[in-house]
Amino acid sequence: MAVHENPGILLYPRLRKSPYFYASREHGVKSYSVYNHTYHPRHYGDPVAEYWHLLKAVTLWDVGVERQIEISGPDAFDFVNMMVPRDLNKCAVGQCKYVFITAPDGGIINDPVLLRLEKNRFWLSLADSDAGLWAQGLAHGLGKNVTIREIDVAPVQIQGPKAKGVMADLFGEKILQMPYYFMTETRLGDMRVVVSRTGYTSELGYEIYLYDATRNGIKLWNTVLEAGKPHDLRVIGPCHIRRIEGGILAFGCDIWYDTNPFEVDMGYRWMVDLDQQADFTGKEALKRIKKEGPKRKLVGVEIDGPRLGSFVDNTMVDMFPVTKDGTRIGSVTSACYSPRLEKNIGFAMLPTEHAALDRRYEIETPHGKASARTVEKPFIDPGKEIPKGNS
Numbered sequence: 077m078a079v080h081e082n083p084g085i086l087l088y089p090r091l092r093k094s095p096y097f098y099a100s101r102e103h104g105v106k107s108y109s110v111y112n113h114t115y116h117p118r119h120y121g122d123p124v125a126e127y128w129h130l131l132k133a134v135t136l137w138d139v140g141v142e143r144q145i146e147i148s149g150p151d152a153f154d155f156v157n158m159m160v161p162r163d164l165n166k167c168a169v170g171q172c173k174y175v176f177i178t179a180p181d182g183g184i185i186n187d188p189v190l191l192r193l194e195k196n197r198f199w200l201s202l203a204d205s206d207a208g209l210w211a212q213g214l215a216h217g218l219g220k221n222v223t224i225r226e227i228d229v230a231p232v233q234i235q236g237p238k239a240k241g242v243m244a245d246l247f248g249e250k251i252l253q254m255p256y257y258f259m260t261e262t263r264l265g266d267m268r269v270v271v272s273r274t275g276y277t278s279e280l281g282y283e284i285y286l287y288d289a290t291r292n293g294i295k296l297w298n299t300v301l302e303a304g305k306p307h308d309l310r311v312i313g314p315c316h317i318r319r320i321e322g323g324i325l326a327f328g329c330d331i332w333y334d335t336n337p338f339e340v341d342m343g344y345r346w347m348v349d350l351d352q353q354a355d356f357t358g359k360e361a362l363k364r365i366k367k368e369g370p371k372r373k374l375v376g377v378e379i380d381g382p383r384l385g386s387f388v389d390n391t392m393v394d395m396f397p398v399t400k401d402g403t404r405i406g407s408v409t410s411a412c413y414s415p416r417l418e419k420n421i422g423f424a425m426l427p428t429e430h431a432a433l434d435r436r437y438e439i440e441t442p443h444g445k446a447s448a449r450t451v452e453k454p455f456i457d458p459g460k461e462i463p464k465g466n467s
Contacts, residue, residue, distance in 0.1 A: 082390055091115055094140025095230045095286070095293025103311040107388065111141040111204045119313040123386035124415055126312035130279060131416070133308040134238035135315075136300055139276070140230035140289065142188075145200040145208040149222040152196035154354075155215060160190070161337065161362065163352040167192050172257045172272050176347060177207050178358035182336040182365055185210050187327055189274055191259055191285075199270075199285075201231065203327035214357065229270075230289035232300065235281035235315075238307045240465075243282055245303045247271065256464045264299060267292050273463075276314055278322025278454070280463055316387035317412045320421060323376075323454025329395065330374060330409045330423055336362065338370040339425070373431035374409070376453030379420035379439055381446035383413040397440045398424050398448070405430055408439055408448075414455065421455050424448070 085108045092114040094100075100117050107118040117138050119126060129135055147156055157164045160175040167173050169192050177185040177200075186207035191199040200207065211224050234242055243251050246264060251271060254260060259272035268287040275281030286296050301309065316326070325331050331340055337348045350363055385391030387410060396408035411422030430437070435450045452458070 085109075085115075087115070094138055095289040096138040096140050096232060096297050099294045099297035100138035100311065105313075107313075107390075109388075112143050112202060114141040114143075116141045117313045118388040119386075120311065123313070123315070123317065123388055126310070127315050127317045127386070127415060129310050129312065130236050130277060130315050130318055132237070133310065134234060134236035134242055134304060135310055135312045136297075136304060137233040137235065137312060137314060138297075139233050139283070139314070140293070142201045142203075142231055143208070144227050144229040144231075144285070145202060145211060145224065146197065146227045146229075147200070147211065147222055147224050148194075148197040149220075150196065151220040151222050152198060155218070155220040155222050156190070156198050157354045158218070158356050159211065159214065161348040161350075161356050161358065162346060163349040163354065164190075164192070165352070166346075169194060170258055170260065172259050172274055174257075174347075176337050177210065178337070178356070178362070179333065180358055180361060182358045182361035183333045184327075184331050184335050184337065184340075185333060187325065187331060189272075191270065191272065193259075193261070193270070199227075199229070201285075205327060228290050229285050229287055230293060231283045231285045232296065233275050233277075233281060233283050234300065234304075234309075235275045235277045235279050237280055238309075239279075239281050241307045242300070242304045242309060243271070245306070246300065256460075264296070267296055267299075269296075275463065276324060277318050278324060278457060278460065278463055279318065280465055313388060316410070317414060320387065320410050320412050320423070321414055321417070321454065321456045323458070325374075325423075326410055330425075335425075336365055336370065338362070338365050339372045340374045370428060372406070372425050373428050374423050374425050375431050375433075376451040376455060377408060377411075377422050377424045377439070377448045378451050379408070379411060379422060379441065379446050379448045381420065381441060382443045384411050384420045384422075384441060385413065387412045391442055396422075398426060399438045399440070400430065405437070411441075417455060420446075423453065424450070426450070
């Protein structure tokens with residue numbers, strides 16, 4: 077029997093729909109995936125054209141799949157500080173942090189953006205795993221006085237060099253004073269929102285978190301569209317070409333429960349603060365892993381051969397095997413063709429002894445065997461000057 081290379085995805089009640097589902101599909105979604113049990117638009121026909129529009133103008137994304145888990149109550153700070161290996165004493169009210177939620181063995185359960193709205197009120201903007209259930213179980217086991225619930229809040233992302241113009245038109249010039257990875261509560265007409273200087277692009281961008289999103293989702297969507305018209309705003313899906321260029325990880329392929337923070341080698345030592353007072357979950361395991369050294373490492377790779385796809389076009393169904401002298405030693409976890417760099421790039425999880433820079437390996441791609449070389453990641457803007465607004 078013939079294999080259908082591009083099967084459709086069933087639309088039916090069992091899977092959740094974001095508050096922006098019916099608005100975002102009107103722009104011609106060509107491909108969905110399922111993320112946090114929710115339909116997620118992946119692209120609108122041409123992921124490469126979407127990539128260039130993100131780099132040159134401004135884009136709007138439906139990211140209502142980022143479920144918001146709110147943790148509040150008298151023990152909220154102490155509890156959240158035990159969930160993550162970052163020292164949240166260094167996270168002010170009104171600040172955001174990219175964090176790992178770690179398991180007792182040091183594995184990564186989720187890598188959300190954390191927003192601290194009050195002294196004892198936090199949001200976890202989840203990647204694709206049921207970390208809210210983990211939080212409930214952990215709180216029960218520790219006997220902490222906290223309330224943990226999924227709230228009716230859903231974000232959209234406004235990303236690209238012209239994002240500031242759209243945001244100023246929506247909220248006034250004052251919004252542009254917000255520093256990178258900070259947030260503010262405000263209103264957009266009669267809609268209550270939180271705005272943050274965050275995004276999944278390594279480009280300049282913002283996220284708007286909408287309260288009462290089930291009721292107001294389409295209204296917010298149309299309000300942003302109208303404000304974006306003078307700035308050439310276009311609706312796109314999450315741009316994985318740009319996130320790979322920028323060294324941003326995707327939960328489920330680049331990281332998983334059996335992956336620890338030292339293996340992904342983010343380069344941010346403060347992501348795992350082993351000197352802090354808090355006895356966070358996984359601390360002893362991570363101390364041991366750091367002392368012994370990680371057994372694997374996620375590295376950048378440049379891959380020869382014909383152009384790979386955009387990661388969201390059904391061309392990377394499985395991870396690509398990495399071989400040395402005919403023996404498989406690891407996997408390429410994410411890969412794409414970068415139009416700007418004019419080369420194939422990606423991430424590979426390799427044994428530490430094979431993870432040094434400028435090593436050559438063979439990779440099994442959809443086009444056949446190809447030579448690959450290990451390189452530094454991220455591939456573009458390692459200092460994150462672009463999203464900070466310094467470039």
